[in-house]
Amino acid sequence: MNLKEIYAYYSGEDIRNFITNFSKNREVTGVLRNGNFSQRPNVILYPNDVLAMAKTGVVEFHGSLERWSQPMSLGxxxxxxxxxxxxxxxxxxxxxxxHGKIASEALIWALKKHGISNVFIKFTGGTGFHIGIPWESFPDKVDYKPSVNQYPDLARKIIFYLKEFARERFEGKILRKYPAEDLSRQVNKPLGKILTEEGIDPYEIVDVDPILISPRHFFRLPYSINRKTFLVSLPMKTNELEEFKKMDAKPEKVKIKEGFLDTHKREEADTLVLQSSDWWAMKSADEKHEIIDGQLEKLRRSGYRWISQEDLKKFKTMSPQKRQRIFVPEKLFPPCLKNISGGLTDGRKRSLFTLLNFLRSSNWNWEDIEKYVNEWNEKNKPPLRENYVRSQIRWHRARSKQILPPNCLHPGWYEDFGVCDPDATCGGKEKSVKNPVNYGSRKLRGKRQAKK
Known part of the structure; x- marks a missing residue:
C-alpha cells in the first residue's frame, strides 16, 4: 500500500470513529513506515485526529494497555x-x-474455564493474535490493595498462570497437527530445545511473554493497519478463529463488525485473579526465579528490556556474562551520561552520537531509545533540529554492527564539553573506567563486594 491508499483506508468514517472511541483515556502513538514512532505522549480525541496523523505518514496506530485520566500529563x-x-x-x-491459532484457542479455553465469558480476540495483522479482557472485568481490590495500582505485576502473574493452565491442551493440539521434527524446522530451533521428558515445550513454538508487559506498554489498536503486511488488526468472535484466514484482514475487505474490549460482566475475572494469585504465592523463591529465568532467556536472545522492580533486583544479582543481553537502567548510567541527559548548550551533536551508541550498547530497544533521545533533545538549549535527530536515529538504526560510544579519555569529547565528572566508580581522577558502558557492571560489582 502507498500512503495515499493508507490515508484512504483511515478516511473511512466507521474506521475513524472506532479508533477514536477505543482511544478514550489511552495514550496513543503512531508508527511510520520506517518503524519510527510519532510523538509521545499523544491522544486521539476526534475522528479528524486520525486523519491528521495519517497525513503525516502514520501507518499504524498503537495505544496503551493502561487507561489514564490525563494521558498528556504522563511522567x-x-x-x-x-x-x-x-x-x-x-x-x-x-x-x-x-501455530498462533492453536495457541490462541488453548488460552481462550483457559479463560472460559475460569468463568470469563467476555473474552476478546483480534488478529495482529502479522502472524499472531491479541487476546484481551477489559479492565471492568477485574475486581476493585486484590489482597486489600487497589487493583489499579497493581499493574504490571498482577497482569504478569495472571499470564504466567494462564500459560501453565493451558500448557497441556496447547501441547496436545499442536502435536496432533505437527510432529515435533516439523515444529523444530518451522521455528528454526534445535529439536533438543523443543523436546521435554514428556513431550514438547509448546512455548518454544509460540511465546506469550508476561515480562514485556510494563508501564506505558503499547499494542496495535484494533482496525489499525500493520505496516509490514498491510493487513488490518482485525477483531473477530472467538468462535470464528478456526476458520479465520489472513486474507480476511485485507483493508478492502474490512468492515466494522466486531468490537474489542467493549462489553464486560462486572468482576467476572475474580476467580482468575484469585487462582493466579494463589498459584504464584505458593511458588517458592527458587521456582519463581526459574519461571522468570525462562522468560528472561528468551528476552536475552531478542535483546528486549524490562523495567519492573522485581526484575531490576534480579538484574543486580546476575553475573556480567548473564547481563550481556539485558537492559541497563538509567540509575546505572555513569556521571557523564547523566550530565548529558540533563540537556546541554554545547556538544549537543557529539552527545547525540554518544547517547545513541551508549543506549544501544546497553541493550535498550529502538522504541525506548527514540523516546529517550527526543525527550533529551527538548532539554537542550537550543534543541537540535528534529530532522537532524531523526536522520541520526535512522542512520544508527540501519547499521547492523553495534559500536561503543567514544572512550572516556578520547580527546574532544566528554571533558571538552564539560560533562566528565568522575565519581568513585569511575576511579576518581584516575578514570580507570575505559568506556561509559563499563560503568554499570563495575558499580554493581562494587556493591556486591561491599556487602561481603
Whole structure:
C-alpha cells in the first residue's frame, strides 16, 4: 500500500470513529513506515485526529494497555496518580500463523474455564493474535490493595498462570497437527530445545511473554493497519478463529463488525485473579526465579528490556556474562551520561552520537531509545533540529554492527564539553573506567563486594 491508499483506508468514517472511541483515556502513538514512532505522549480525541496523523505518514496506530485520566500529563512519577485502569492483553508471538491459532484457542479455553465469558480476540495483522479482557472485568481490590495500582505485576502473574493452565491442551493440539521434527524446522530451533521428558515445550513454538508487559506498554489498536503486511488488526468472535484466514484482514475487505474490549460482566475475572494469585504465592523463591529465568532467556536472545522492580533486583544479582543481553537502567548510567541527559548548550551533536551508541550498547530497544533521545533533545538549549535527530536515529538504526560510544579519555569529547565528572566508580581522577558502558557492571560489582 502507498500512503495515499493508507490515508484512504483511515478516511473511512466507521474506521475513524472506532479508533477514536477505543482511544478514550489511552495514550496513543503512531508508527511510520520506517518503524519510527510519532510523538509521545499523544491522544486521539476526534475522528479528524486520525486523519491528521495519517497525513503525516502514520501507518499504524498503537495505544496503551493502561487507561489514564490525563494521558498528556504522563511522567514516571505520576503513573499511579493518573492510572484509572488497565486491560489484560495476551500477545501471541509466533512465526507461523497456524501455530498462533492453536495457541490462541488453548488460552481462550483457559479463560472460559475460569468463568470469563467476555473474552476478546483480534488478529495482529502479522502472524499472531491479541487476546484481551477489559479492565471492568477485574475486581476493585486484590489482597486489600487497589487493583489499579497493581499493574504490571498482577497482569504478569495472571499470564504466567494462564500459560501453565493451558500448557497441556496447547501441547496436545499442536502435536496432533505437527510432529515435533516439523515444529523444530518451522521455528528454526534445535529439536533438543523443543523436546521435554514428556513431550514438547509448546512455548518454544509460540511465546506469550508476561515480562514485556510494563508501564506505558503499547499494542496495535484494533482496525489499525500493520505496516509490514498491510493487513488490518482485525477483531473477530472467538468462535470464528478456526476458520479465520489472513486474507480476511485485507483493508478492502474490512468492515466494522466486531468490537474489542467493549462489553464486560462486572468482576467476572475474580476467580482468575484469585487462582493466579494463589498459584504464584505458593511458588517458592527458587521456582519463581526459574519461571522468570525462562522468560528472561528468551528476552536475552531478542535483546528486549524490562523495567519492573522485581526484575531490576534480579538484574543486580546476575553475573556480567548473564547481563550481556539485558537492559541497563538509567540509575546505572555513569556521571557523564547523566550530565548529558540533563540537556546541554554545547556538544549537543557529539552527545547525540554518544547517547545513541551508549543506549544501544546497553541493550535498550529502538522504541525506548527514540523516546529517550527526543525527550533529551527538548532539554537542550537550543534543541537540535528534529530532522537532524531523526536522520541520526535512522542512520544508527540501519547499521547492523553495534559500536561503543567514544572512550572516556578520547580527546574532544566528554571533558571538552564539560560533562566528565568522575565519581568513585569511575576511579576518581584516575578514570580507570575505559568506556561509559563499563560503568554499570563495575558499580554493581562494587556493591556486591561491599556487602561481603
Amino acid at each position: 514516571s512519577e505520576s503513573y499511579d496518580k493518573l492510572r484509572i485502569g488497565w486491560d489484560l492483553i495476551l500477545d501471541i508471538d509466533c512465526k507461523l500463523f497456524e
